[in-house]
Amino acid sequence: MTGVILLGLAAAVVWKLYQWSRAPYDAPLRSVTLCLLSAALSYPLAMPGGASGVDTVAGHGTAKLIQNVLLLLTVYFLMCFYLYSADEQAGRVRARREALVVAAVAVAITVAAVSVPHSVFAGSFSTADMTIPQIAFFYGGAGLYLMYALGVAGRWTHRYARMSGRPHATGLWMAAIGLGAMAVACAVRAVFVAIRWSGGTVPEALMTAVAFLLVVSILMFVVGVTYPGARARITAVRLWLRRRRDHRRLAPLWRLLAEAYPENVLRPASSGLWDRWRARGVHRRYHRRIVECRDGLVDVSPHLADASEGAAVLDLPPAVLAHRLRHAVDTMGKGALEPRSAVPIAVPKEDNREADVRQLIAVSDALRLSA
Structure with a gap:
């Protein structure tokens, strides 16, 4: 002691x-x-x-x-x-x-x-x-x-x-x-x-x-x-662990969209091994993946909705949306219909970042389960 x-x-x-x-x-x-x-x-x-x-x-x-x-x-x-x-x-x-x-x-x-x-x-x-x-x-x-x-x-x-x-x-x-x-x-x-x-x-x-x-x-x-500092460190570690987990859970959705639109993949700030474990590196990759997923969904959204549906694609359950995403990516460039204007998809009911991430993770989990 x-x-x-x-x-x-x-x-x-x-x-x-x-x-x-x-x-x-x-x-x-x-x-x-x-x-x-x-x-x-x-x-x-x-x-x-x-x-x-x-x-x-x-x-x-x-x-x-x-x-x-x-x-x-x-x-x-x-x-x-x-x-x-x-x-x-x-x-x-x-x-x-x-x-x-x-x-x-x-x-x-x-x-x-x-x-x-x-x-x-x-x-x-x-x-x-x-x-x-x-x-x-x-x-x-x-x-x-x-x-x-x-x-x-x-x-x-x-x-x-x-x-x-x-x-x-x-x-x-x-x-x-x-x-x-x-x-x-x-x-x-x-x-x-x-x-x-x-x-x-x-x-x-x-x-x-x-x-x-x-x-x-x-x-x-x-x-x-030491209590305030220790509590702050514990909170920071919990956030670090949660964002690493969410980053991995977003991988199926990100891979599908990155394959369809590779130009949306942002250039990494650092490729070092240490950066993969640093808090700053974890948070940076987490936010970058969210942005890349959202950009990909905007680009793929015109390929998802039928003319009769209009904005109803907003309310698609994650499993159905995952199926349509995979089908849209597979059929792009293979005689698919000319896409219309972009529509918002996988939009949460709450207007905050955490709800947005949960919605993306739900779609990504559905893609992983349907693979």
Whole structure:
């Protein structure tokens, strides 16, 4: 699971770095990229293997210090994203002030960490000796800034959630709840630091519960942030699959009409293998096939109706129309009667593209079954 999370973070960082390279002056995008980059760099330092490796090289406690500084930068850049998104000009001024705050906190906890022996700095939040002022300040100062930055980001997310429509609102509400819960967890941990610094004790079960709340809130925030994009991707994949299927189902009708009127076949934009699977290529071939089928039906329509029928050919069932299409294509140029003017055929009752495609597919399916 840890490897999957780290791989997902790395993939997100690479993608955002690519987007940033294409839009280097996009301040909100820059903030998101730096936020993800800081989170991705801090994550390995929270694992035992990564922490022990850094501590072996740079001294015990260095990994914990770097991880906390990176977490401060993560929430700072997250807050900057909202500042720039609301008003880039005013957000730039506010971001500079906030940069001074996060720099001051980072310097302060660094001084606190290096002013105590390495052995004292060992352990985790639950096992650290908070009666030592530097240790209490390290955890308390970092926790209070995290509470502040997460609270500001949660307030902005709540505001955007109220202004947005679904599915973005759903994801934003989940992200706002996650940010708010993280801020609450950081505030409670700061209270724990104060209690332990004064010589009191905090039940282990209570610290475990707060740690669990922190994990759940982080997961809710991640799900909320990814929900709109994931839903959009799922919708896009479903559309891609449906159009590939409809493209294949239109093949019998298209082949019949392309054989009769090869000049209606449009020139493909690309013939590469990769283009056959790309979303843009699939959608382009889908729409091109619909246009080619419609052009062919217009050309063949004068050969379908008898003089007595007139426009009644409009109401022919797909099976009957398929039979007449095949017969018309087979008899063209073989002594058939001189065609009259074109008439619309296979026209749906609803005036929209989806109904038009369904009508064409019904005729094409009838041709396939009658082959």
